[in-house]
Amino acid sequence: MSSVVSGERPPSPGMRAALEDWIILWGGAVIDHVVAVGEFAFFCQRTAMWLFTRRPRPGTLLGPMHQVGVRSLPVVALTGTFIGMVLAVQSFFQFSKIGLENRLGAVINMSLVRELGPVLAATMLAGRVGGAIAAELGTMRVTEQLDALEAMGADPVHYLVVPRFLACLFLIPALTVMADFMGVVGGYFYCVFILGIDKHFYLHHSAQFVSGFDLGVGVFKSLFFGSVIALISCYRGFHCDPGAEGVGRAATASFVLSFVTILILDLMLGIVLDVVYSILWPSGAKLF
Amino acid sequence: MVAVTSHSDSHDTAMLPVVRLDDVSVRFGKQEVLRNISLEVPQGETLAIIGESGCGKTVLLKTIIGLIRPTAGHVWFDRYELAKMRKPLLMRIRRRFGFVFQQAALFDSMTIGQNVAFPLRQHRRHSDAEVARIVRERLAEVGLPESILSKKPAELSGGMRKRVGLARALVLDPEIVLYDEPTTGLDPIMADVINELILRSRHQHAVTSIIVTHDMRTARKVADRVVMLYPLSRLREDEPQILFDGPPSELDRSTDRRVVQFVRGEAGERLMEMRRASTGQVE
Numbered sequence A: 001m002s003s004v005v006s007g008e009r010p011p012s013p014g015m016r017a018a019l020e021d022w023i024i025l026w027g028g029a030v031i032d033h034v035v036a037v038g039e040f041a042f043f044c045q046r047t048a049m050w051l052f053t054r055r056p057r058p059g060t061l062l063g064p065m066h067q068v069g070v071r072s073l074p075v076v077a078l079t080g081t082f083i084g085m086v087l088a089v090q091s092f093f094q095f096s097k098i099g100l101e102n103r104l105g106a107v108i109n110m111s112l113v114r115e116l117g118p119v120l121a122a123t124m125l126a127g128r129v130g131g132a133i134a135a136e137l138g139t140m141r142v143t144e145q146l147d148a149l150e151a152m153g154a155d156p157v158h159y160l161v162v163p164r165f166l167a168c169l170f171l172i173p174a175l176t177v178m179a180d181f182m183g184v185v186g187g188y189f190y191c192v193f194i195l196g197i198d199k200h201f202y203l204h205h206s207a208q209f210v211s212g213f214d215l216g217v218g219v220f221k222s223l224f225f226g227s228v229i230a231l232i233s234c235y236r237g238f239h240c241d242p243g244a245e246g247v248g249r250a251a252t253a254s255f256v257l258s259f260v261t262i263l264i265l266d267l268m269l270g271i272v273l274d275v276v277y278s279i280l281w282p283s284g285a286k287l288f
Numbered sequence B: 001m002v003a004v005t006s007h008s009d010s011h012d013t014a015m016l017p018v019v020r021l022d023d024v025s026v027r028f029g030k031q032e033v034l035r036n037i038s039l040e041v042p043q044g045e046t047l048a049i050i051g052e053s054g055c056g057k058t059v060l061l062k063t064i065i066g067l068i069r070p071t072a073g074h075v076w077f078d079r080y081e082l083a084k085m086r087k088p089l090l091m092r093i094r095r096r097f098g099f100v101f102q103q104a105a106l107f108d109s110m111t112i113g114q115n116v117a118f119p120l121r122q123h124r125r126h127s128d129a130e131v132a133r134i135v136r137e138r139l140a141e142v143g144l145p146e147s148i149l150s151k152k153p154a155e156l157s158g159g160m161r162k163r164v165g166l167a168r169a170l171v172l173d174p175e176i177v178l179y180d181e182p183t184t185g186l187d188p189i190m191a192d193v194i195n196e197l198i199l200r201s202r203h204q205h206a207v208t209s210i211i212v213t214h215d216m217r218t219a220r221k222v223a224d225r226v227v228m229l230y231p232l233s234r235l236r237e238d239e240p241q242i243l244f245d246g247p248p249s250e251l252d253r254s255t256d257r258r259v260v261q262f263v264r265g266e267a268g269e270r271l272m273e274m275r276r277a278s279t280g281q282v283e
Helices: A013-053 A058-070 A073-097 A101-142 A145-151 A156-194 A199-209 A212-238 A243-280 B057-064 B087-096 B112-123 B128-141 B158-170 B188-205 B216-222 B248-253 B257-264 B269-282
Strands: B017-028 B031-042 B046-050 B072-077 B097-100 B176-180 B208-212 B225-229 B242-246
Touching: A013 A156, A013 A212, A058 A101, A058 A156, A073 A101, A073 A156, A101 A145, A101 A156, A101 A199, A101 A212, A101 A243, A145 A156, A145 B097, A156 A199, A156 A212, A212 A243, B017 B057, B017 B208, B031 B057, B031 B208, B031 B225, B031 B242, B046 B057, B046 B216, B057 B072, B057 B176, B057 B208, B087 B097, B097 B158, B112 B128, B112 B158, B128 B158, B128 B188, B158 B188, B188 B208, B188 B216, B208 B216, B216 B248, B225 B248, B242 B248, B242 B257, B248 B257
Parallel strands: B046 B208, B046 B225, B097 B176, B176 B208
Antiparallel strands: B017 B031, B017 B072, B225 B242
16 A cells, blocks of 8 residues: 555544544534524624614513613612722822822723723623523523514514613613713712822813713713623523523623623724724823 | 313314425424424314324424424415515414413513413504403403402412413414413313313314323313324334324224323333333443
């Protein structure tokens, strides 16, 4: 045999079978992921189709809005307050070394409204709201309630997803504003009353460097965060595996996926919005 | 409740097929659940689909209403092929169906009244008073008091939930009602109550019914015709999945050993198989 003559050994049947198994395993995993992405795209398309073709019933909106908005308010307010105070604690030490502690207001409030407020509020809501949505819809899938909706001539996407999507789309930005506000208050309280920074300088620098654009950037980003939280958690709930374990996995997966997507989106939107800012205000405001 | 025990006198309606399945196969990934099922259900007939767990009864029922798409073959309802219909039309067609789910599938977040009213609110433009009246009537038909209207499904017993599910399925006066294991998990008395309700609803509303069950009492009492499915894993490639298709009275005369075994509820060779499997595992 030529291979023997040339010194190459033909692959043993065992090795070939192992290679085939490996290809089948990884090929199957890749196909599964591509199919999942495709299914998610179709799910988003169905949601968009219902969103623009028929209004949700008023009764179906109130429940999700109460769940997403009203019931998340305390936890988001608490998160915001502590972000503001922690930012004050962390930045004061560094800034006081170079004698710029009076400018802390600009640093704290800028970081808060542009970045930490929207991202941490969205992360908190991905856990609280996204997990609850995935678990609720997952339970409905497992107990055939989604099938019952379809069997009665109601589309589950129109009836369940669209109201949750709208609730997240409008109320997560509203909650972000709330987190920003509480963060500003928390940072001010800690800087002025605990660290003893002059109130006048703190407010002056805050007002000078934090613009409406910065606040808008945070709120604009939170529109995207709200949308992905709703879509991912509803999708995971709809495609929940059977049993209590399936529901638990859907809730966990919805949080993890939402969290990762929020971080990726945050980076991409940050880059895009910075470009937009430099086009609109080429000279820009300088901190120092 | 007045017992309705006879159903042989029913229906002067022409026996036209309402549901037709042509060579329907359903496969989930590598697992084939239904293979080349052909079936016609005439208008007004009550068909019981029997068979052991895992033979594809529920899948067949969900394929008929279009919740599961067949991998091959065609499912016709009236003159419509559900798998090929656009969503808005499909949703309109589904108003003509009633579906009673195995665990009732009542919406947890709604009260009993809201559950029964759901199809009315979805598809009809009745006033609130009219909806309330119809809901009360439907609940009374299945022997449930008004006092449960404001309760949540979790507060009811299994039998009551099934009866609410039946009331909800019948609230739009459907032409065809599909029952998925209507008596499973109920005590014998409540199971008989459900059987009587199925018979009564058929007499009152003249519906076509397809009942998936492994309760032979239900099949014998309620059905005009019985179809028995067998799990594909226990069949050869060339064997048909439908083992029996005929009136319930013919079941006992069947010469097919597998039909007799199911009808009599005998373990037969299954015990030997289990023993062999467990010894194989030990070895």
